[in-house]
Amino acid sequence: MTSRRVVVSAVNWTELYSKCPKHQLDQFRELKTKTDNLVSKITSLPESLPPINWEHYAHAVPIPGLVDKFKKEYAGFSVEYPKDTSGAVTKVQSQGRIMKAALNKLPPVDESVPEIMVAYFGLQANRFIDRSKPISLGNTNILKRSAPSMHWDFN
Incomplete structure (x- = not known):
């Protein structure tokens, strides 16, 4: 689940470190630590959600039909990956082309x-x-x- 949605980004940390001003090295190290923690947390998550034991909840919940209702709604629920409706990627790419053309001048x-x-x-x-x-x-x-x-x- 997580590996499909998280894009692998190849960050050249040594190059970033070499370009980082000396007075910001502590902040750079904090950023690197936070990034490493987030990456390890995301990669530790399972590929798919664990199955729900509906039988256990059917016996534990005193309201009749509530677990069946939740089970039906859960089975019909799906979260789609967000789509780029505003065209942000194409806007950024066109701005990049304009900037490259300006730099070439x-x-x-x-x-x-x-x-x-x-x-x-x-x-x-x-x-x-x-x-x-x-x-x-x-x-x-x-x-x-x-x-x-x-x-x-x-x-």
Whole structure:
């Protein structure tokens, strides 16, 4: 029952750990522990529900016909796996395609100078500018391009 509904996700925990900031390592370890506990709990559940001993309840419940009514309702009850009625998966995939297309319109990294990074990323540009390397235009076509007129304007 559980293995059919739970999708196996391959999380590369070592890569996540290497990218995690040092001040958040404790929170990362807590997340990993919680995830491992949930996975072990889900995998410990049986594939199908254990059978109900209706005879025991028929003798234990004093109201006549109640157990038969519950048995009939239980047999007719089924929970369907939820369907994606809002199209969330297709929306996320289309947003991913749009973002990839936008990223492909950015100038190549080897042609990026601080001015272009500031034009594209604004106040976040300092994250991408390596101050230890000297700025050299070299053999680039950087002067043939123009920075966008506004932030994230890829048209």
